[in-house]
Amino acid sequence: MRTPDGTPDNPAAASPLQSDAHFRLLVESVEDYAIFLLDAEGRVATWNNGAKRIKGYDAQDIVGRHFSVFYPPEDIAAGKPQKELAAAAHTGRVEDEGWRVRRDSTRFWANVVITALRDAQGALIGFAKVTRDxxxxxxxxxxxxxxxxxxxxxxxxxxxxxxxxxxxxxxxxxxxxxxxxxxxxxxxxxxxxxxxxxxxxxxxxxxxxxxxxxxxxxxxxxxxxPPVLDDLGLFAAIDWLVNDFRRRYGIRIDLDIGGEEAEFDAAASTSIFRLVQEALTNVVRHAQASEVRIVMTCATDRCTLSVEDDGRGAALDQPRAASAFGLLGMGERVRQLGGVIAFRSAPGEGFRIDVDIPLDGLAPRASG
Ligand SMILES: Nc1ncnc2c1ncn2[C@@H]1O[C@H](COP(=O)(O)OP(=O)(O)O)[C@@H](O)[C@H]1O
Ligand SMILES: [Mg+2]
Missing domain, CATH: 1.10.287 (Helix Hairpins)
Incomplete structure (x- = not known):
């Protein structure tokens, strides 16, 4: 038998887990969500682990304070906290995404759900608030x-x-x-x-x-x-590029291209060409190298490319200049082709770039 509100009429039959204390424990232990109650005026009434983790306040520091402290100043000025409570009281529930402020003043992007809580007579007793970072x-x-x-x-x-x-x-x-x-x-x-x-x-x-x-x-x-890129393909274009750099800058470049030149997608060929061009430009600009070695091999299912110089190298763990987009751009191009790129260097030990791209990343895209 059940009472009309659905609870079992025999309390002895209820599971030992169906107690308020257990439920509170459950809520308190949740780490990924800030789950807490506000009184009808918007003051914090309870606090859980997730709230502490996300917002940075301990329970004793926040319980009793108005929940508008979680909002950025511009939202407070616009009356957003009050508007959200009013909307939740009116419709029962509001959901919002926006910036919120942690105790240390840093901001996080929050998904917030506020639910109005009413007693059996329908009077507003407060709000439940669930916030996710x-x-x-x-x-x-x-x-x-x-x-x-x-x-x-x-x-x-x-x-x-x-x-x-x-x-x-x-x-x-x-x-x-x-x-x-x-x-x-x-x-x-x-x-x-x-x-x-x-x-x-x-x-x-x-x-x-x-x-x-x-x-x-x-x-x-x-x-x-270079017209050779369109007319004769990637390998010939790299050959042209290398000759151009030899002639213009007088650097020694050892070029070793092996394997079958597959039918590359035009955009993929351009990307690899630009990659070698950027690598050689970097050698000229930064390396003071006496020799560069370029090895490109396309076989069965992948193309590998390495560009290595014996120049002065660089400390790769140092933050790069905000204007340095070369290595970043190489990484982007390789990523777009589904491949991986690695840079290896240390001061005084030259600079080496290794690229590995699966051939299906280089094949012409099926149109339509
Ligand atoms: N071959 C190289 N030899 C020595 N240092 C290099 C080499 N290539 C890149 N670097 C270092 O890495 C940095 C970033 O390179 P990059 O992203 O191409 O930017 P930029 O060439 O515009 O400085 C360079 O400023 C340079 O310090
Ligand atoms: Mg560069």
């Missing part, structure tokens, strides 16, 4: 967002570079070539049409100058995006 989740969401944004920015940057390179090569390059042809026609007509002999030396000089400009435009366009 969601800061880690918020940070994770922010990190995921930042990563998506960085991937997006990288793609946009590559597209922009490719289109500027195309414009430089196709448009400017063509116009310069046309200009050169016009000068050559002038040359051919020298002597006729009263074309002065002395003008001939000038047109010749101009032709030479235009050749230099054409070479510059090609070099700038190739720097933005």
């Amino acid at each position: 969601m800061t880690d989740r918020l940070r994770l969401a922010e990190l995921q967002h930042a990563r998506a944004l960085s991937a997006h920015v990288q793609t946009a940057l590559e597209n922009e570079r490719a289109s500027i390179a195309r414009e430089l090569h196709d448009d400017l390059g063509q116009q310069l070539a046309a200009l050169k042809m016009q000068l050559a026609t002038l040359d051919a007509n020298a002597g006729a049409d009263g074309f002065a002999r002395h003008a001939l030396t000038q047109t010749r000089a101009m032709e030479t100058q235009i050749d230099t400009v054409i070479a510059s435009v090609r070099r700038i366009a190739a720097g933005l995006r």
Whole structure:
């Protein structure tokens, strides 16, 4: 038999666990949630372990104080604590996510549920408040967002570079070539049409100058995006890049590319190319190395790449400059391809980068 409110009518039959004391013990021992009661005015009436852990107050320091101390000053100024209590009293329950303040004034991102408690006659006797620290989740969401944004920015940057390179090569390059042809026609007509002999030396000089400009435009366009990357693929592009660095900076680079060049996704090829480019740029900027060794091997199911120099190295456990995005960007690119990257270095002991990417991270994305 049960009474109309559902409790067993024979108290002796109740489980020994169904006592207030046991229930209080349960609530007190919860660590991941701050669970506590407020009186009808909003003063803290009980406190549990989770509340102590999340908010930093011991029970004796907080019981009796108004719960608005948990809110940031701007929320207090806007009357948010009172509004939440009023809403809970009105609707029975409110849920909110927002910044809350710990005892040491640091903030945490909280999920808060406030439930109104009423006696048998329906009079408000207080509120139950459950607070969860969601800061880690918020940070994770922010990190995921930042990563998506960085991937997006990288793609946009590559597209922009490719289109500027195309414009430089196709448009400017063509116009310069046309200009050169016009000068050559002038040359051919020298002597006729009263074309002065002395003008001939000038047109010749101009032709030479235009050749230099054409070479510059090609070099700038190739720097933005080397055509070999699109025309001949990743291995040839790395070869070109290495030669470019040898020629421009006079550094010794030992390049060893092995294995089959698979059908790489264009974006993946670009990423690996940029990685090697950044690594070599770092060698030039920071290493003072006498030699660099690059080994790239693509076999069966993965590609590995290492770039190692014998330069002055760096202390990797030191915080990096806020403006240093090179190593960070490499890590992002590799992560996007599903691979792993490791940096190894110590002062005076050179710098080594190891990359390992599964081939399916490099394969063309199925479209649609
Ligand atoms: N090959 C290298 N040899 C020595 N130090 C390096 C090398 N590559 C990177 N570093 C160190 O790591 C730091 C971070 O590199 P990076 O993220 O590319 O930023 P940046 O090149 O803009 O300084 C550099 O400032 C440098 O101190
Ligand atoms: Mg760099």
